[in-house]
């Protein structure tokens with residue numbers, strides 16, 4: 001069965017470094033919404049480590065059935081079927097949550113979709129809630145490494161609307177939703193895990 005499930009080697013590589021940050025960050029949270037769940041490897045792994053946390057994964061309509069293959073296979077009590085959720089929906093049609101997590105998604109989305117991501121986060125997070133975003137970022141309009149610059153060129157050749165995002169732009173979108181940056185974790189493979197808190 002497992003061989004038929006969607007698989008990402010990157011998820012296998014990054015799940016433990018991400019888990020160690022989550023253990024310090026969301027251990028006391030009760031509800032979390034994952035945006036752009038992809039293969040479901042993160043959802044299954046993290047929900048398994050936080051049995052008291054209701055982990056609601058989601059992805060766009062075209063990808064949610066694939067995501068659900070792994071979630072249904074896992075059969076975890078705190079991991080319901082994923083929601084069909086495109087960040088561009090004006091209504092995310094989900095309950096408010098204590099935390100929102102998304103990995104490797106903002107560089108795939110268009111800039112308009114990234115803006116809608118943050119608007120949706122603002123509507124969906126409880127007061128005092130946390131936003132955790134994993135992926136590569138630029139700082140001061142500079143790539144952190146040549147490999148991230150190459151990755152950006154690869155992304156844009158595939159889809160000109162995509163690309164590695166500027167941390168400063170992302171943080172300004174977060175601040176507009178009353179989110180204050182708590183920590184920028186440097187992660188393996190030239191990625192970051194950014195953590196904001198809702199302070200409205």
Ligand SMILES: C[S@@+](CC[C@H](N)C(=O)[O-])C[C@H]1O[C@@H](n2cnc3c(N)ncnc32)[C@H](O)[C@@H]1O
Nearest residue numbers: 036037038060063085086087103104105108113
């Ligand atoms: C590179 S994959 C990352 C998947 C997974 N989070 C991971 O870390 O492997 C990018 C994901 O972004 C999702 N995505 C793209 N556009 C989206 C949108 N407008 N709203 C929500 N998710 C979107 C895709 O469906 C895909 O699952």
